[in-house]
Amino acid sequence: MTIIESIHAALATVEDPEIHRPLPDLGMVESVQVDAGIAQLKILLTISGCPMQDRLRSDISKAVMAVETISSVEITFGVMNEEQRGNLKSLLRNGREKIIPFAQPESLTRVIGIASGKGGVGKSSLTVNLAVAAAQKGLRVGILDADVYGHSVPRLMGLIGQRPTAIDQMFIPLESYGVKVVSMEMFKPERSDAVAYRGPLLHKVLEQLLSDAYWGDLDLLLIDLPPGTGDLAISLGQLIPTSEILVVTTPQIAAAEVAERAGRIAHQIKQHLVGVIENMSDFPCPNCDDMISLFGSGGGEETAKRLSELAGINVALLGKVPFSPDLRTGGDNGAPVVVQYPESAAAKSIIAIVDQLVVRKKSLLGVRLGVST
Ligand SMILES: Nc1ncnc2c1ncn2[C@@H]1O[C@H](COP(=O)(O)OP(=O)(O)OP(=O)(O)O)[C@@H](O)[C@H]1O
Incomplete structure (x- = not known):
């Protein structure tokens, strides 16, 4: 040589x-x-x-x-x-014109939209922690923050104010904790700007974020959807027909009806319902042996039951993530609880949910991920 x-x-x-x-x-x-x-x-x-x-x-x-x-x-x-x-x-782009790689028949990426009926139930916090926990298990993971009203993912991932590198209209997702991240927030001129996307424009923006980002090979893409039964969940189903939906709710029984509505849309457009996560569940009293049910109890079971009846399949309650000040402070500081406090009850429950989501075959890489039901 x-x-x-x-x-x-x-x-x-x-x-x-x-x-x-x-x-x-x-x-x-x-x-x-x-x-x-x-x-x-x-x-x-x-x-x-x-x-x-x-x-x-x-x-x-x-x-x-x-x-x-x-x-x-x-x-x-x-x-x-x-x-x-x-x-x-x-x-x-593998020599092809602009496409959504995850919508191609040969795609091995599992795409899961994280939905909730109400805002503030912890959907973004769970999206981030599920993604990081999956990356810790060796999966190649991406997050698309499509929560136009909240877009809190950059903060939760410690990426606030950072912009992706653009190659003309194509761009490279940012990376944090081994997860590739794209957020609508990264494209706003100013952080405080309201995003005024509506219906048809929102569909276009989602399509662009999916196709213009260089995601590389991913095993799992989690999409943080806006709360409610909005247009974007329908757009996701149209753009990636194989995408699935995971519903986050709180223990409040009254919230189950709203959460069910978010899942109902998915069912109507024939998206698979992966399961339900109950967030902000009972947590141990720091001063006594009692469990504290800040937000009531039974909401997760009720939502899973209603969605199972609706879909005619077992939509499982995948887990209950306790109310956790560590999870909140971790989020505020851009250090997900599964990284900062992996031994905490909240982190353990999130890691256990990821274990259920991922059916292990010989290797996690390059294998189409299944769901254990
Ligand atoms: N298990 C939990 N224990 C304690 N606090 C939590 C928990 N989950 C989320 N939070 C806190 O609740 C608040 C709302 O969480 P988050 O932003 O993740 O909700 P969201 O459903 O994505 O809201 P939105 O869709 O309205 O943006 C945050 O301050 C977060 O830190």
């Missing part, structure tokens, strides 16, 4: 930190020269001012310095031209 070939081989071991594919495959290596033991490289970035430039410089230097006889590495960064970016986009 010539020295130039050795450097190319070394560069093939370096991945783009966001796209997670080798630099040469992405067309990022423009030229390699060697002069008296100095490797001179021209590397093309997808956009100017790429935030990953420092990381790339250090990863490339480390790999190339390991090549025998190389004493130093000089890197010049350039920016891809329109044609080069076009090639990259086409590569990331």
Whole structure:
């Protein structure tokens, strides 16, 4: 192997930190020269001012310095031209025009919309913790925060104020705790701006977030839906007919009727109902042995029963997540409870729910995930 070939081989071991594919495959290596033991490289970035430039410089230097006889590495960064970016986009889309990868018949990604009847029941907190717990088990997981009214996922994942890298209209999801994250919030000019998307526009926005993001291969995509029986849940069913719905409710019996309505829509558009999670359930009194039922009891069972009757299948109550100050503070600080307090009752119940959601085959990776019912 010539020295130039050795450097190319070394560069093939370096991945783009966001796209997670080798630099040469992405067309990022423009030229390699060697002069008296100095490797001179021209590397093309997808956009100017790429935030990953420092990381790339250090990863490339480390790999190339390991090549025998190389004493130093000089890197010049350039920016891809329109044609080069076009090639990259086409590569990331597998040579196809803009599509929703999860809607293709060969897709192995399980897509689950997290729905609730009412707001504030902890749907976003559970979405984030379920996703992170699944990633901890070795699954490749994404979250799409489609809760236009709340979009709290960036805060819960410690990503507040961060914007994804865009390659023209395509963009790379942000990553936190091993989970790829896209939120409608990331595309607002100002965080405080209200998102004024309505009906048909909302459908378009969901379609774009699903198709314009480079998600890569995912085992599981969780979609945090707005509360209620809104248009977006229907859009999800239309855009990804194999998508499923998981309903979050509280222990309050009175909330069961509203939660049932959220599940009813899914059933009407023939989406599979994965199950029900009761959140903010009984928690142990910190000062005595009593269990405290802040929000009553029985709401999860009642919702699961009603949805089972409606769908004519067993819609299981997958678990009860206790009321947990740790879960709330973890959310406020961008540190999900399954990471920060994995031994807490809330984290354990979430991890147990993920175990039920994922039917383990030989390997979790690349296997179509089933549901245990
Ligand atoms: N199990 C729990 N114990 C204690 N607090 C919780 C629990 N689950 C959620 N919370 C808190 O309840 C509040 C609402 O949670 P979250 O934003 O996840 O709800 P949501 O259903 O997504 O609301 P919306 O759809 O209106 O945005 C947050 O402050 C969160 O920290």
